[in-house]
Amino acid sequence: GAVVSQHPSxxxxxxxxxxxxxxxxxxFQATTMFWYRQFPKQSLxxxxxxxxxxxxxxxxxxEKDKFLINHASLTLSxxxxxxxxxxxxxxxxxSARWGLRGELFFGEGSRLxxx
Amino acid sequence: xxxxxxxxxxxxxxxxxxxxxxxSYTVSGLRGLFWYRQDPGKGPExxxxxxxxxxxxxxxxxxxxxxxxxxxLHITAPKPEDxxxxxxxxxxxxxxxxxxxxxxxxxx
Numbered sequence: 001g002a003v004v005s006q007h008p009s010x011x012x013x014x015x016x017x018x019x020x021x022x023x024x025x026x027x028f029q030a031t032t033m034f035w036y037r038q039f040p041k042q043s044l045x046x047x048x049x050x051x052x053x054x055x056x057x058x059x060x061x062x063e064k065d066k067f068l069i070n071h072a073s074l075t076l077s078x079x080x081x082x083x084x085x086x087x088x089x090x091x092x093x094x095s096a097r098w099g100l101r102g103e104l105f106f107g108e109g110s111r112l113x114x115x
Numbered sequence: 116x117x118x119x120x121x122x123x124x125x126x127x128x129x130x131x132x133x134x135x136x137x138x139s140y141t142v143s144g145l146r147g148l149f150w151y152r153q154d155p156g157k158g159p160e161x162x163x164x165x166x167x168x169x170x171x172x173x174x175x176x177x178x179x180x181x182x183x184x185x186x187x188l189h190i191t192a193p194k195p196e197d198x199x200x201x202x203x204x205x206x207x208x209x210x211x212x213x214x215x216x217x218x219x220x221x222x223x
Binding site: 034044091093101105108109 | 159
Protein backbone atom coordinates (compact mmCIF):
# COMPACT_ATOMS: atom_id res chain seq x y z
CA GLY A 1 0.00 0.00 0.00
CA ALA A 2 0.86 3.66 -0.11
CA VAL A 3 3.25 5.21 2.36
CA VAL A 4 2.98 8.70 3.72
CA SER A 5 5.75 9.96 5.96
CA GLN A 6 5.81 12.90 8.38
CA HIS A 7 8.68 14.67 10.04
CA PRO A 8 9.30 15.45 12.81
CA SER A 9 7.29 13.00 14.88
CA UNK A 10 7.70 15.18 17.98
CA UNK A 11 8.61 18.83 18.36
CA UNK A 12 8.76 21.11 21.37
CA UNK A 13 9.02 24.85 20.85
CA UNK A 14 8.77 28.09 22.77
CA UNK A 15 5.73 30.30 22.52
CA UNK A 16 6.05 32.79 19.68
CA UNK A 17 8.28 30.69 17.47
CA UNK A 18 7.34 28.97 14.22
CA UNK A 19 7.42 25.24 13.53
CA UNK A 20 7.43 23.43 10.19
CA UNK A 21 6.07 19.91 9.69
CA UNK A 22 6.80 17.99 6.50
CA UNK A 23 4.57 15.43 4.83
CA UNK A 24 5.91 13.27 2.03
CA UNK A 25 4.35 10.68 -0.20
CA UNK A 26 7.13 8.10 -0.50
CA UNK A 27 6.14 5.91 -3.40
CA PHE A 28 3.54 7.88 -5.30
CA GLN A 29 2.72 11.39 -6.44
CA ALA A 30 0.04 13.26 -4.56
CA THR A 31 -1.46 16.36 -6.14
CA THR A 32 -3.61 16.76 -3.06
CA MET A 33 -2.74 16.22 0.58
CA PHE A 34 -4.83 16.80 3.68
CA TRP A 35 -3.86 18.16 7.08
CA TYR A 36 -5.73 17.09 10.18
CA ARG A 37 -5.55 18.04 13.82
CA GLN A 38 -6.41 15.71 16.67
CA PHE A 39 -6.88 16.57 20.34
CA PRO A 40 -6.57 13.88 23.04
CA LYS A 41 -9.33 11.31 22.89
CA GLN A 42 -11.01 13.14 20.03
CA SER A 43 -11.37 12.34 16.38
CA LEU A 44 -9.59 13.90 13.45
CA UNK A 45 -10.60 17.36 12.34
CA UNK A 46 -9.73 18.44 8.81
CA UNK A 47 -7.78 21.69 8.84
CA UNK A 48 -6.99 22.23 5.19
CA UNK A 49 -6.55 20.66 1.79
CA UNK A 50 -3.13 21.17 0.25
CA UNK A 51 -3.03 21.46 -3.54
CA UNK A 52 0.18 21.11 -5.51
CA UNK A 53 1.03 24.32 -7.29
CA UNK A 54 -1.85 26.34 -5.89
CA UNK A 55 -3.22 27.78 -2.67
CA UNK A 56 -4.48 25.53 0.07
CA UNK A 57 -8.15 25.36 0.91
CA UNK A 58 -8.82 25.95 4.60
CA UNK A 59 -11.76 24.69 6.64
CA UNK A 60 -14.00 27.15 8.38
CA UNK A 61 -12.44 28.47 11.57
CA UNK A 62 -8.85 27.61 10.62
CA GLU A 63 -6.60 30.67 10.42
CA LYS A 64 -4.71 30.51 7.15
CA ASP A 65 -2.17 33.08 8.32
CA LYS A 66 -1.37 30.98 11.34
CA PHE A 67 -1.23 27.61 9.63
CA LEU A 68 0.75 28.13 6.45
CA ILE A 69 0.59 25.31 3.95
CA ASN A 70 2.94 24.90 1.01
CA HIS A 71 2.66 22.10 -1.56
CA ALA A 72 5.65 22.82 -3.77
CA SER A 73 6.04 19.39 -5.34
CA LEU A 74 4.02 16.28 -6.06
CA THR A 75 5.55 14.48 -3.08
CA LEU A 76 5.89 17.15 -0.41
CA SER A 77 3.51 19.33 1.56
CA UNK A 78 4.53 21.41 4.57
CA UNK A 79 2.54 22.86 7.42
CA UNK A 80 4.08 25.78 9.28
CA UNK A 81 2.55 26.83 12.57
CA UNK A 82 3.49 30.49 12.90
CA UNK A 83 3.86 32.34 16.19
CA UNK A 84 2.89 29.22 18.06
CA UNK A 85 1.03 29.43 21.35
CA UNK A 86 0.31 26.73 23.95
CA UNK A 87 -3.22 26.29 22.57
CA UNK A 88 -1.66 25.16 19.28
CA UNK A 89 -0.25 22.12 21.05
CA UNK A 90 -1.82 19.14 19.37
CA UNK A 91 -1.28 16.08 17.18
CA UNK A 92 -1.06 17.03 13.51
CA UNK A 93 -1.52 14.36 10.86
CA UNK A 94 -1.24 14.55 7.10
CA SER A 95 -2.77 12.24 4.54
CA ALA A 96 -2.94 11.63 0.83
CA ARG A 97 -5.18 9.66 -1.52
CA TRP A 98 -3.72 6.73 -3.38
CA GLY A 99 -4.94 4.21 -5.91
CA LEU A 100 -7.77 4.04 -8.42
CA ARG A 101 -10.40 4.51 -5.72
CA GLY A 102 -8.49 7.22 -3.91
CA GLU A 103 -8.26 5.61 -0.50
CA LEU A 104 -6.82 7.88 2.16
CA PHE A 105 -3.51 6.95 3.77
CA PHE A 106 -2.10 8.79 6.78
CA GLY A 107 1.32 9.77 7.98
CA GLU A 108 2.62 8.84 11.40
CA GLY A 109 1.59 12.16 12.90
CA SER A 110 3.53 14.97 14.54
CA ARG A 111 3.10 15.85 18.21
CA LEU A 112 3.58 19.59 18.76
CA UNK A 113 4.09 20.93 22.26
CA UNK A 114 4.32 24.69 22.70
CA UNK A 115 5.77 25.83 26.01
CA UNK B 116 -25.04 17.55 7.08
CA UNK B 117 -23.05 14.31 6.93
CA UNK B 118 -22.69 12.63 10.31
CA UNK B 119 -20.91 9.60 11.71
CA UNK B 120 -21.58 8.12 15.16
CA UNK B 121 -19.57 5.27 16.59
CA UNK B 122 -20.56 3.07 19.51
CA UNK B 123 -19.59 2.11 22.05
CA UNK B 124 -17.14 4.86 22.97
CA UNK B 125 -14.99 2.31 24.77
CA UNK B 126 -15.05 -1.47 24.97
CA UNK B 127 -13.12 -3.87 27.16
CA UNK B 128 -12.99 -7.53 26.22
CA UNK B 129 -11.19 -10.58 27.42
CA UNK B 130 -8.81 -12.24 25.01
CA UNK B 131 -10.84 -14.53 22.77
CA UNK B 132 -14.13 -12.75 23.45
CA UNK B 133 -15.66 -11.78 20.11
CA UNK B 134 -17.67 -8.58 19.67
CA UNK B 135 -18.71 -5.90 17.21
CA UNK B 136 -18.16 -2.16 16.88
CA UNK B 137 -20.86 -0.01 15.31
CA UNK B 138 -20.65 2.94 12.94
CA SER B 139 -23.93 4.67 12.11
CA TYR B 140 -23.94 7.28 9.39
CA THR B 141 -26.05 9.75 7.48
CA VAL B 142 -24.54 11.00 4.27
CA SER B 143 -25.66 12.41 0.98
CA GLY B 144 -24.26 10.25 -1.76
CA LEU B 145 -22.05 7.69 -0.06
CA ARG B 146 -18.81 7.29 -1.97
CA GLY B 147 -17.15 5.02 0.54
CA LEU B 148 -17.00 4.00 4.19
CA PHE B 149 -13.58 3.52 5.71
CA TRP B 150 -12.28 1.77 8.80
CA TYR B 151 -8.96 2.72 10.38
CA ARG B 152 -7.02 1.51 13.37
CA GLN B 153 -5.14 4.10 15.43
CA ASP B 154 -2.58 3.29 18.10
CA PRO B 155 -1.69 5.92 20.74
CA GLY B 156 0.60 8.60 19.33
CA LYS B 157 0.36 7.25 15.79
CA GLY B 158 -1.49 8.16 12.62
CA PRO B 159 -4.49 6.06 11.54
CA GLU B 160 -3.72 2.81 9.75
CA UNK B 161 -6.00 1.92 6.85
CA UNK B 162 -8.01 -1.26 7.30
CA UNK B 163 -10.98 -1.44 4.90
CA UNK B 164 -13.06 0.43 2.39
CA UNK B 165 -16.70 -0.51 1.76
CA UNK B 166 -18.62 1.00 -1.11
CA UNK B 167 -22.11 -0.51 -1.23
CA UNK B 168 -24.66 -2.11 1.07
CA UNK B 169 -24.10 -5.81 1.49
CA UNK B 170 -20.39 -5.59 0.94
CA UNK B 171 -18.10 -7.39 3.38
CA UNK B 172 -14.33 -7.42 3.78
CA UNK B 173 -12.07 -9.47 6.04
CA UNK B 174 -8.54 -9.16 7.34
CA UNK B 175 -7.23 -11.60 9.91
CA UNK B 176 -9.55 -11.36 12.94
CA UNK B 177 -11.48 -8.38 11.56
CA UNK B 178 -14.52 -8.34 9.33
CA UNK B 179 -16.32 -5.22 8.15
CA UNK B 180 -19.89 -5.15 6.88
CA UNK B 181 -22.04 -2.37 5.44
CA UNK B 182 -25.75 -1.57 5.27
CA UNK B 183 -27.45 1.58 4.06
CA UNK B 184 -27.36 3.10 7.54
CA UNK B 185 -24.48 1.51 9.39
CA UNK B 186 -21.32 -0.52 9.32
CA UNK B 187 -20.06 -3.09 11.76
CA LEU B 188 -16.51 -4.07 12.51
CA HIS B 189 -16.62 -7.60 13.87
CA ILE B 190 -13.63 -8.82 15.79
CA THR B 191 -13.32 -12.56 16.28
CA ALA B 192 -11.27 -14.11 19.07
CA PRO B 193 -9.32 -10.88 19.68
CA LYS B 194 -5.80 -10.77 21.04
CA PRO B 195 -4.20 -8.08 23.25
CA GLU B 196 -2.42 -6.67 20.19
CA ASP B 197 -5.81 -5.78 18.73
CA UNK B 198 -6.13 -3.09 21.42
CA UNK B 199 -6.41 0.28 19.67
CA UNK B 200 -8.88 2.97 18.73
CA UNK B 201 -10.94 2.05 15.69
CA UNK B 202 -12.11 4.95 13.54
CA UNK B 203 -14.91 4.95 11.00
CA UNK B 204 -15.15 7.59 8.28
CA UNK B 205 -17.57 8.22 5.46
CA UNK B 206 -16.89 9.97 2.18
CA UNK B 207 -19.87 11.89 0.92
CA UNK B 208 -20.15 14.32 -1.91
CA UNK B 209 -18.29 17.01 0.02
CA UNK B 210 -15.69 15.66 2.39
CA UNK B 211 -14.51 12.78 4.53
CA UNK B 212 -16.19 12.79 7.95
CA UNK B 213 -14.77 10.83 10.88
CA UNK B 214 -16.56 9.34 13.85
CA UNK B 215 -15.26 9.77 17.38
CA UNK B 216 -13.81 6.28 17.44
CA UNK B 217 -14.15 3.24 19.69
CA UNK B 218 -11.33 2.57 22.15
CA UNK B 219 -10.93 -1.18 22.26
CA UNK B 220 -8.99 -2.87 25.05
CA UNK B 221 -8.31 -6.60 25.00
CA UNK B 222 -7.25 -8.00 28.34
CA UNK B 223 -5.03 -11.11 28.37
